[in-house]
Amino acid sequence: MERAPQDWKKELKSGVQVLTRTFQFDDFSQAMAFATRVGEAADAADHHPEITVSWGRVRVDWWSHDAKGVTSRDISLAETTNRLYS
Numbered sequence: 001m002e003r004a005p006q007d008w009k010k011e012l013k014s015g016v017q018v019l020t021r022t023f024q025f026d027d028f029s030q031a032m033a034f035a036t037r038v039g040e041a042a043d044a045a046d047h048h049p050e051i052t053v054s055w056g057r058v059r060v061d062w063w064s065h066d067a068k069g070v071t072s073r074d075i076s077l078a079e080t081t082n083r084l085y086s
Contacts, residue, residue, distance in 0.1 A: 018063040
């Protein structure tokens, strides 16, 4: 597997490897706005992460269900997610 993008880590989740990162924000509104941007990018790519939003935080997990793990597509979308955070 390719290397995880900057600030992402590989984690086992229910026996499947995922790319995960938690992003920090000043408040809930900023966190929701970011989650929406990630969702729009996911829809455009027809590939959807698990997104968990809480006050000031958004956790994004990318993996491919059909491959039962992380693919180059997930890595590319994690990089896109980083750019949306910048």
